[in-house]
Amino acid sequence: MNTPTLQTERLILRKFTEKDIEALYLILADKDANTFLPWFPVKSVGEARLFFETRYVAEYKKPQAYAYAICLKEDNDPIGYIKVDMDEGHDFGYGLRKAFWHRGITAEAAKAVIEQVKKDGVIAYITATHDVNNPRSGNVMKQVGMRYQYSYEEQWQPKDILVTFRMYQLNFDERDKSIFQKYWENSTVHFIETDI
Numbered sequence: 001m002n003t004p005t006l007q008t009e010r011l012i013l014r015k016f017t018e019k020d021i022e023a024l025y026l027i028l029a030d031k032d033a034n035t036f037l038p039w040f041p042v043k044s045v046g047e048a049r050l051f052f053e054t055r056y057v058a059e060y061k062k063p064q065a066y067a068y069a070i071c072l073k074e075d076n077d078p079i080g081y082i083k084v085d086m087d088e089g090h091d092f093g094y095g096l097r098k099a100f101w102h103r104g105i106t107a108e109a110a111k112a113v114i115e116q117v118k119k120d121g122v123i124a125y126i127t128a129t130h131d132v133n134n135p136r137s138g139n140v141m142k143q144v145g146m147r148y149q150y151s152y153e154e155q156w157q158p159k160d161i162l163v164t165f166r167m168y169q170l171n172f173d174e175r176d177k178s179i180f181q182k183y184w185e186n187s188t189v190h191f192i193e194t195d196i
Contacts, residue, residue, distance in 0.1 A: 003065045006112045012076055013068040013109055016056045020069060023078040024048045032098040033080075036134040038156060062086060064122050070096065070109045082109045084117055084126055089180055092128040092170075094140070107143045114144055118172045125172060127180050129165040138196075141168040148196040149179050152187035166196065 006013040016024060025048035027033065034041045042048050059067040064086060069078035080096035092114075094106050117123060128146060130137035138148075146168035156163045167183055184190045 002063055003060060003067060004116065006068070006116055007073070008108050008112045010073060011105065011109055011112070012071045012073055013082065013112055014071065014076075015060060015067070016052060016069045016078065016081070018052075020078050021045060021049050021052055023069075024052055027078060027080055027095060027097055030097050033095055036131045036137065037095055039158065059083075064120070066113060066117060068109070068113060070094075070105065080106070080109070082106070082113050084113065084123070086123070089182060090123050090126045092126040092141075092146075094137075107140050110140055110144045114170065121172075123172075124176065125169055125178075125180065127167060127169045129167050129183070132164045132166060138166055138168070144170070146170040148193070150184055150190060150192050152183050152191075153189040154183075154187060166193070 003015050005015075022045065025042060025045045028039075028042040028048050028051060031041050042051060056067055059065045066084040066086075068082050070080035070082055071078050079100045080094065082094040083092070085091040085093075092110070094110065096106050114126070117126065126146075128141050130141065132151070147170070149167050149169050151164055151166050153162060153164050155161070165183070167180075169180055171178065
């Protein structure tokens, strides 16, 4: 199974299904939750369905996928998502409806997904980036053992805004000190902050 269901003390992490479109809409339409995400909030259930079909259905057809709905055990309804891309950056990303912020849910889900990725041994590292104006996301990265590597500027699309990102990385082999350089190389403005 390419996306095994995971459980934590409070959460079920599972594939999104056709039955989750309404819940996915609530996640993707949440303006606060989407402030620091690379897409605009969706405006309709139809847009959420298209997102599901183009992102999740396609992802689940791959031999290996880490694309999870974050669900509370009490009702198994999605309140957020968490994923690790299988492209070269192995980008680790997450989003959670504002109503569920500040409860440690994202960090709990992140630890479970990272443990699964590490156990599977398919990839050697994960990276994650956050907008400097969203330090709470960086706190999640630190909580799960990721380390700050560098910062860089990017004209972020489709929002077309200039963002300074901080890049974190976690290598699963502790002897491996390599750093994913693509964001650094692609940006004309890049630097290392010393007070992170």
